[in-house]
Amino acid sequence: MASNIKLEVVTPTGAVLDTAAEWVSAPGIEGEFGVLPEHRPALVMLGGGAVRYGGPRGEGTVYIRGGMAEVGPDRVLVLADEAVLPGDDDRKAAEGLLHGVDEALASQQFIDDETFTRLSVDRAFAEIQLGRR
Amino acid sequence: MPSLKAIRKRIGSVKNTRKITRAMKLVSGAKLRRAQNAMQELKPYAQKHRDLLRTLAAQLGEGGEPPHPLMQARERVRRVAILALSSDRGMCGGFNAGIQRKLDRYVRERSSEVEQIVVFPVGRRIGLYTRKGKTEVGREFGEILGATSNENVRLITGTLVRGFLEEQFDEVLILRNEFRSALSQVPVIERLLPITAETAGEAAVEEQADVLYEPSREALLGYVVPRYVEVQVRHALLESIAGEHAARMNAMSNATDNASAMIETLTLQMNRARQAAITKELMEIIGGAESMK
Numbered sequence: 001m002a003s004n005i006k007l008e009v010v011t012p013t014g015a016v017l018d019t020a021a022e023w024v025s026a027p028g029i030e031g032e033f034g035v036l037p038e039h040r041p042a043l044v045m046l047g048g049g050a051v052r053y054g055g056p057r058g059e060g061t062v063y064i065r066g067g068m069a070e071v072g073p074d075r076v077l078v079l080a081d082e083a084v085l086p087g088d089d090d091r092k093a094a095e096g097l098l099h100g101v102d103e104a105l106a107s108q109q110f111i112d113d114e115t116f117t118r119l120s121v122d123r124a125f126a127e128i129q130l131g132r133r
Numbered sequence: 134m135p136s137l138k139a140i141r142k143r144i145g146s147v148k149n150t151r152k153i154t155r156a157m158k159l160v161s162g163a164k165l166r167r168a169q170n171a172m173q174e175l176k177p178y179a180q181k182h183r184d185l186l187r188t189l190a191a192q193l194g195e196g197g198e199p200p201h202p203l204m205q206a207r208e209r210v211r212r213v214a215i216l217a218l219s220s221d222r223g224m225c226g227g228f229n230a231g232i233q234r235k236l237d238r239y240v241r242e243r244s245s246e247v248e249q250i251v252v253f254p255v256g257r258r259i260g261l262y263t264r265k266g267k268t269e270v271g272r273e274f275g276e277i278l279g280a281t282s283n284e285n286v287r288l289i290t291g292t293l294v295r296g297f298l299e300e301q302f303d304e305v306l307i308l309r310n311e312f313r314s315a316l317s318q319v320p321v322i323e324r325l326l327p328i329t330a331e332t333a334g335e336a337a338v339e340e341q342a343d344v345l346y347e348p349s350r351e352a353l354l355g356y357v358v359p360r361y362v363e364v365q366v367r368h369a370l371l372e373s374i375a376g377e378h379a380a381r382m383n384a385m386s387n388a389t390d391n392a393s394a395m396i397e398t399l400t401l402q403m404n405r406a407r408q409a410a411i412t413k414e415l416m417e418i419i420g421g422a423e424s425m426k
Contacts, residue, residue: 043189
């Protein structure tokens with residue numbers, strides 16, 4: 001039995017994380033989900049929020065802004081639109097993003113599903129960095 | 134023959150020019166490395182998206198219908214959009230001229246079959262050029278240097294994808310310099326939309342049994358396809374930027390060599406002029422002494 005999961009977080013601007021983990025939890029677009037070794041293969045759309053993982057060397061977090069995860073028995077590959085490690089996060093950028101989301105919501109009377117999903121992903125990404133979640 | 138003083142002044146000015154071109158070459162070299170790194174970093178992400186697109190599209194497209202509107206080829210291509218990439222500044226050899234020539238040739242060749250060709254320029258040079266030209270200009274995206282940020286890539290891709298879906302265009306192309314190596318950049322035109330079987334790759338990926346799709350295959354494909362287009366655009370931008378720095382590095386390297394050669398010639402000329410002046414003075418002294426006798 002594979003006792004470890006290889007967790008990779010990749011963004012268009014490079015790999016953010018590549019580590020071994022015993023468990024991984026990630027924010028799916030339809031809710032948080034957890035992965036243990038020997039998980040059934042899956043493709044999951046991700047929302048905004050924190051990918052958390054735990055392993056022999058302790059636990060960790062990565063904040064992501066939407067994306068997709070490919071889950072296999074011994075690996076989790078997260079393809080994120082944007083990802084930051086705690087400590088590298090930029091409060092100003094997050095506040096700016098949140099402000100932009102609020103403005104977009106206030107300025108439009110009708111919002112289609114796609115825009116709404118994108119805005120809520122952005123909001124989650126901003127809020128988790130600001131510690132409001 | 135110019136005077137000694139004039140030649141000295143010229144040597145001084147050419148030396149200054151050489152200092153500038155040498156500095157520009159070094160700066161471009163550093164920027165080229167950074168641009169190449171950015172290209173390298175996009176690679177795994179891009180590769181994975183291509184694989185996912187193939188897998189998902191192969192499974193959904195079995196009925197013959199294209200699985201996604203962006204993969205639907207139009208029967209008749211009437212309107213074409215071209216995303217044209219150039220640099221913001223000159224001093225990079227034939228980098229921008231090549232793009233302009235290619236654009237003109239393409240417009241000339243296709244204008245008989247299609248009704249309308251709209252250019253979307255990215256980069257100041259091509260922006261200025263298309264403004265003067267005869268081709269119709271869509272939206273200008275400004276400078277290429279800021280264009281690789283997430284927001285701008287999304288803006289560019291969004292504009293083109295929306296145009297394609299709303300049938301403003303039947304085909305979207307990218308015109309850019311392909312980065313073959315640090316010494317060679319070639320202007321190429323590639324198709325961005327619709328995504329065809331060749332670009333997406335044949336259905337060579339065998340289906341993995343029992344894969345869980347959340348929320349659904351359709352939704353995932355709906356996410357992957359635009360992301361794939363975005364990756365293509367981002368890749369083109371990065372490649373063009375890397376090419377620009379490489380072209381500028383070569384141009385400046387040549388300019389530095391030329392300046393050195395010129396300094397050599399001028400130094401020779403200066404020495405000759407000095408010799409001539411000395412000889413002339415001697416002749417005058419000797420002549421004067423002779424006449425005193």
